[in-house]
Amino acid sequence: MIKDKIKIVYPNLFDNELLNEFEELGLLKRFHQNDIIIDIDENINGIPILLSGAIKIMREDFDHGELLLYFLERGNTCSLTIDCCLENKQSKIRAVAETDGELVMLPSVKMDEWLAKYKSWRKFILNSYNNRLDEMLETIDNIAFNTMSDRLKKYLLDIASINKSKFINKTHQEIAYELNTSRVVISRLLKALEINGFLILNRNEIRIAEF
Structure with missing residues (x-):
């Protein structure tokens, strides 16, 4: 087997x-x-x-x-x-x-x-x-060499690729923990990425718009 x-x-x-x-x-x-x-x-x-x-x-x-x-x-x-x-x-x-x-x-x-x-x-x-x-x-x-925003984008794309889904069910705190930064920083960067059209923030869910 x-x-x-x-x-x-x-x-x-x-x-x-x-x-x-x-x-x-x-x-x-x-x-x-x-x-x-x-x-x-x-x-x-x-x-x-x-x-x-x-x-x-x-x-x-x-x-x-x-x-x-x-x-x-x-x-x-x-x-x-x-x-x-x-x-x-x-x-x-x-x-x-x-x-x-x-x-x-x-x-x-x-x-x-x-x-x-x-x-x-x-x-x-x-x-x-x-x-x-x-x-x-x-x-x-x-x-x-990359900014935290670039690191965050790569991280989100990696997670989406692994799960074969544009939906990411992780809290801002979980993401911050894995990237070794603060929840406040991640929340601010996620909001900026949403404004730039990279993702959409929903309640307890992140959707990658470009995946």
Whole structure:
């Protein structure tokens, strides 16, 4: 069952022998929106591969606020989690379900063995690192060079894309928390974006006009 689900997401990538190991050792896990999948300072015992849904990866700052780093979507894994597995370190991120979904958790104790044994696993891990590095660089550029208004627009478009809907059901406070700013700032910027025609503010709902 597990290997069939992974083959749908990744056709022709993994060796049959490796897929059989996934089937034997993997654990299917369903999650719901806002579930904490991995928490900060948690010991990492498994490597998640996302089969459906979306997960947001958050980083805690020195003042115990949080910043959204990137989203994981179908077929992704978290390279920061892989790094913790390889180095036997505690998690430095919080993974929170953005939507309902399903993942398979693979045992971290098999990481070194699979890296040495399976070319397809090495390719998967390296591609995952490269993809997450690109996303991290994009996040850094976004914070360093873009205004908060630009960051907010990108965030809203990302959420709309993930949910495949122009309607966003998040409070101003939730958005502020994920962008590590204040609710007052977000409310002011949302109003400005509405005036510019980018979105429409409804009660407890934001509609992206340009999506």
